[in-house]
Amino acid sequence: MGEHPAIPSAAERVQRTCALSDSVSRLRYVKGARAEALERLGIRRVRDLLLHVPHRYLDFTRVVKVAHADVGSDATVVVRVDRVEKRVARTRRMQIVELSTMDETGVLLATFFRQPWVAEQVHEGDVVALSGKVTFGGGFRQMKAPFYEVVTASGGAGDYARVLPVHSVSEGLSASWMRRIVAAALADAGDVCDWLPADLACRRGLMTLARALREVHFPATVASAGRARRRLAYDELLCLQLALLTRRQIELSGATPCAHVADGPHVEALLAALPFTLTDEQDAAVREILADMAAPRVMNRLLLGDVGTGKTAVAAVALAACADTGTQAAVMAPTSVLARQYADKIGPVLDAARVSWALVTGATPALERSETERAAAAGELTVVFGTTALLSEALEFSALSLVVIDEQHRFGVDQRAALRRKGAGADLLAMTATPIPRTLALSLYGDVELSRIRRRPRAGAGVTTHVTSPTNLDLAWGAIRDAVAAGHQAYVVCPLVDDADDGSALDDVPEALRGSDARPRAAVPTLEQLRTQILPGLACDLLHGRMSPAEKDLAMERFRTGATQVLVTTTVVEVGVDVPNATVMVVLDADRFGLATLHQLRGRVGRGDVAGTVYLSCAAKRGSRARERLAALEATSDGFELAELDLRLRHEGEVLGYRQSGGVSLEVCDLEADRDLVEWAHADAREVANADPRLASPAHRALAIEVRDRFGAYFEELERA
DSSP: OOOOTHHHHHHHHHHHHHGGGSBGGGSTTOOHHHHHHHHHTTOOBHHHHHTOOOSEEEEGGGOOOGGGSOTTSEEEEEEEEEEEEEEEOTTTOOEEEEEEEEETTEEEEEEEESOTTHHHHOOTTOEEEEEEEEEEETTEEEEESOEEEEEESSSOOTTOOSEEEEOOOOTTOOHHHHHHHHHHHHHHHOSOOOOSOHHHHHHHTOOOHHHHHHHHHSOSSHHHHHHHHHHHHHHHHHHHHHHHHHHHHHHTTTOOOOOOOSSSHHHHHHHHHSSSOOOHHHHHHHHHHHHHHHSSSOOEEEEEEOTTSOHHHHHHHHHHHHHHHTOEEEEEOSSHHHHHHHHHHHHHHHHHTTOOEEEEOTTSOHHHHHHHHHHHHHTOOSEEEESGGGGOTTOOOSSEEEEEEESGGGSOHHHHHHHHTTSTTOEEEEEEOSOOOHHHHHHHSTTSEEEEEOSOSSOTTOEEEEEEOGGGTHHHHHHHHHHHHTTOEEEEEOSBSSTTOOSTTTOOSOGGGSSOOSOOOBHHHHHHHIIIIISTTSOEEEEOTTSOHHHHHHHHHHHHHTSOSEEEEOGGGSSSOOOTTEEEEEETTGGGSOHHHHHHHHTTSSOSSSOEEEEEEOOSOTTSHHHHHHHHHHHOOOHHHHHHHHHHHSOHHHHHTGGGTTOOOOSSOOTTTTHHHHHHHHHHHHHHHHHOTTOOSGGGHHHHHHHHHHHHHHHHHHHHO
């Protein structure tokens, strides 16, 4: 047979693959300021660098002349710099650099804001590539804040006909140095083994990993860069799906499922006690949940429902099934206000169905809490509502078989796991009123079954939404006065709590989508301003997340009973707060909130017989991205439609806010553009996990290593918990 030259070649390839885990400092050109800059970008290993894909490409194979650059469209031009001017804007003390450039067909002005270093990197006589949106003003074509690249220090760009990648960089690391470092990494470690099983890559028509890494960084064409990115996006999604499924296996390891009684007398009594008949969608959700609970496997179901769709009633039926089975249920809500509201709404129905229950929050008196702990441990209680107070070691259940978690993404993995450990094999029903697009639900909750309720059984009187500027807020304040005079109530929502808040944790929207970079309004000073200047004589009160549970309960109770006419608050009222008498809401600095958050907020008014009115205050000009985003709220009341729009505008982590709650972020995948990849990865991961739940077979060992490398934090949280 002769020698086998492929064997040393394969060994070398394995060695290159192992080198992906090496420190990025081993690469050529990585030292000093460049090493520190890579660290700031989160790039510590060679694989981190290779997966740091360009965020855009400049296609210099399709450069246009200045005279042919269409106004109002994006264009790439290669021009010579005639003049570099640096100045400071008088109004906002902002540094501005302006380049006067030209080619043989015309002049183009390029303006850079808050980028003084441009004047140091670009000089008169340089040939630069500029890419951005073309506008017209002062008799010349212009570009504001374009991407720029110095092509040569002198001469033309005739040999520059190629696709140029644009990577995200940091101070101390230019775009050209990033390309040089990536090229070195590809030369040293780019020819890697593929961890993706060949049958999956073949079935989905995906590039090999080695080719995808080369093409995504230095593509032959823009189209090939897109195909390479899709391969890497699929990798990311598949690993996430497998991480979710593997985590579920770990959570349920050794657990004995409870097959609930789904058609017992308590369920029948509860359905009869409901003050309304379930809609078709609610009934379908109930049947799906009860079927899961009755099956000899652990339920993992997410109930998606827009504001006011009746998820609470559906959950109540599941609680009654526990009573029929002789087991217990725990219902965990993100705030004490919502936990108490659940008890107030579901409690009377449970009483009518002869299902025992109790409430535990941080504000529960010690004696009452002690009695609840005793009754739960003795099996005398069927349902316990609560906040994270349910996680207390002192609270034990004799037979916990169902865990209901509202707004699941507001709790960390360890918190959810800690509650489920109180009942080995307990079924999980997660609920959310945050409208989540299907692609986002599949990618983030790929280990759960989905039930959706889209239509509201009782629409209420409806809500009218108006976007207004801060200078026109007199209309909103007048609407509040009229509402209070008619016996109704109002909310005023602020992004911040007080003036000491720097706002870093509360900004919900990237700066590019906001209407202003001015300091947003805070609730505490706004309350004082309303009391003394704007709404004197009205009973105004305060509610925010930094108050103690007892203080929040008291503030909400005063508002619920009508003692408070105007409640100044933060987004703590976003989820679940139900006061039908509230008919007006004013949201200050509305451009600081995501569309899903604003939709949730406006769902707090118009819930009764009187129509609600919402005023969204935004300093942005008409036609700006911030105003266009808010205008969508004026045009539609469909939460899922707004969620799809929000996902197109923002990163998936910003839509849900889980970057503040320990979630995972997708770096390569674009959930809007990659819908088919999400579906593929979801189906493929289930197929792999069903055949090899622990990814232990030789065919899946490389896959298991990749999953752990990318999303090991999921498993670490479980191990810590």
